[in-house]
Amino acid sequence: MPDLSIGLMSGTSLDGVDGVLADFDATPLRVLAHATAGFDPALRAELLALNTPGGHDELHRAQLAANALVRVYAQVVHELLRQAGVAASQVRAIGAHGQTVRHRPQLFDGTGYTVQLNQPALLAELTGIDVVADFRTRDVAAGGQGAPLAPFFHRGMFGRPGRVVGVLNIGGISNLTVLRPDGSQIGFDCGPGNALLDAWTQRHTGRPYDDRGAWAAGGQVDAALLQDLLAESYFAAPPPKSTGRDLFHPDWLAARLAPHAGLAPQAVQATLAELTARCCADDVGRYQPGLPDLVVCGGGALNDHLLARLRALLPGTRVVSSAEAGLPPLQVEAAAFAWLARQCVQREPLALESTTGARGARVLGAVWPA
Structure with missing residues (x-):
């Protein structure tokens, strides 16, 4: 049976x-x-x-x-x-x-x-x-x-003998698993995934999400806003750590947008996408520099712009959708x-x-x- x-x-x-x-x-x-x-x-x-x-x-x-x-x-x-x-x-x-x-x-x-x-x-x-x-x-x-719990499953599903593999789940929040050849692993929440992107898209376009990241891809990242977003202390905290909408919610974004009045909504969307990609790529560089393979799952794996930004920020890493590793995102x-x-x-x-x-x-x- x-x-x-x-x-x-x-x-x-x-x-x-x-x-x-x-x-x-x-x-x-x-x-x-x-x-x-x-x-x-x-x-x-x-x-x-x-x-x-x-x-x-x-x-x-x-x-x-x-x-x-x-x-x-x-x-x-x-x-x-x-x-x-x-x-x-x-x-x-x-x-x-x-x-x-x-x-x-x-x-x-x-x-x-x-x-x-x-x-x-x-x-x-x-x-x-x-x-x-x-x-x-x-x-x-x-x-x-209490989170993340999926890393234990990731080892059985995506682990490769003798090879370091990263698994990045981009849902509302993004979380990273690093599977090491000696059987050890780390896993933690990187920061926002789609939650802020979806909320901003809904507010300014009426659509539930930015399909394949096309709206963000057409905008210009605002460097000053990005630095203010990345100044959040959560990003620098060491693992184990986890987060959610308790921290990364629209009021959190509004407070950081206040000094940047007048930014076009599309520029904000582009900057939020860069925030998601940067906080994930920075954690890869901090905790597993030289990572050979990064498997991406969750709704963010369907966002072509996010995947492109991850590949650009991690030039030595093979970034692939989990579909290529055996299980659709x-x-x-x-x-x-x-x-x-x-x-x-x-x-x-x-x-x-x-x-x-x-x-x-x-x-x-x-x-x-x-």
Whole structure:
């Protein structure tokens, strides 16, 4: 019988849900089906609002938003089963990440917290499949950042014997994994990925994102603004570190734009794209100079301008889409959570110290039986 798990990912880009049905009998895995579902405008607006503290009746709204999110998850699960011709009873587990609305590890009381909206019990009811969720809180409880978790999957998927490989996921936030031949790895969030780019595009063009980076590519980078953006202290902080919309949000951008009044919106977009490329390339140079291969996944891998800028900033590095390395860009994170679900069900701990800073290996996730 195939070793099947489903992974569901809704990331900081807030564009919807990606899901994969993966067979782990293959090495490293075989994707049997991939499905996506966008968020309707009302749900997207509510999830975005819940990322910002201080709203009215947040607890009530968050629970209803979680219910609505899980109904989208269930829709994706049923589509995956339909595509693959697989019964729910054949699937070991669903790994459901949830929607991050706060991420404040190690702050306030020394432990901090991370919050992903989710209703795994409802998802188990709607699908008839065991659900694994709440992956990040155990890591935070163990003194870690709770993110990124995908680097553990990256080794199995993209690692190459005897060779250093970098994996760069550009979602709403960008994160870098460096896989080393001795089996060690580092992984951390570099900074903004698409979150600021998408918000600026939506505001000034009405489109949800800058298709292939064409708008940014046609603009002129403003050097003074870029330096003000790069002055953010997060970029200079050493790993382990993680970030999200708690830091990189439109008000953060507005404060840094204030001294640069009069810049054309397209110039700002070009500068934001350069910020994403620069913070990623700078981290490669800082933590793995001479990196031979960089595999790019996430929505940013579909942005031709971002890839071109990465290649220009990393002239000695072969920068390729994850599609060339065996898995299309929009499937990587969902596949990672299918893998993490399987690890949880098998009670396989992950050695988190070098990536999240946790105090040792831990089993991540909690299980809601069908």
